[in-house]
Amino acid sequence: MTMDALQRQYLPMSETMFYILLSLTEARHGYGIMQYVEELTDKRIRLGAGTLYGSLSRMEKDGVIVFVREDDRRKTYQATEDGRALLKLEIARISELHRNAMTVWRDRDE
């Protein structure tokens, strides 16, 4: 897929996609992703196994992540260059949201 097509399909990112891709900046297997995302979000997000499986299959097909190795039936994946580029764009978008939220909301004490 071209970067243009990837951007159209993945941006803005759902929380699920964002956290999976963020986890895969380092090589991890599915269950490792689940635990890592739960830890990062203080148990707010518990990825369903069906959701995670479907997302990983789609992302691998689109070349956003790549299969690295398999040990003990567990498949390990990592983000590709395209995946990291998407993540960077999404982080820039979220940072803008955050900046604007702070600028507008800062003085309100609610």
Add this chain to the structure above:
Amino acid sequence: MSNVKRVKKWWFSWDSDKIEQWIEEMEAQGWHLTAVTGNAIHFAFEKGEPRRMRYCVDYQSARNRDYIALCQDAGWELLYDKMGWYVWRMPYTDTRPELYSDVDSLMDRNKRLIAMMATLTFAQIPIIVALFSTLNRFPYIYLIYAALFAFFLFGIVRLNAANTRLRGRREDIS
């Protein structure tokens, strides 16, 4: 009173959450599901303590060991696995666990079901064409086909409606 119960219960592929709820209610009354057989319509139960058990029925277009491994890692126990259909369960205390945690993946599952039913429907057409002259000697067979088409069409319409609702929910959130 018998400690074992066998129930035959029909359910529609587009209404799998109804069968999940039914089994979960049986479990809450102390009927532990011990086996699912015969195209997932025969259910065997054994009397025990009431328990909170989450059941999930899922459909994957192909048998897939990666999917099975991931679900088992996440704590799901596999009870049934045939023709792409899976029945999973997991005990819980407070939060009812889900196999699908976001709207997009639920819509994808519904799309897999739609594709499967559309394939089954269209697969009938070459059969009808090939057997046209034979079938014509038994005109009532077309009634059966009409019923079959209506059945799948109804399922496809129901799943489409479910996805339209899900899409609306997603747009409300984001």
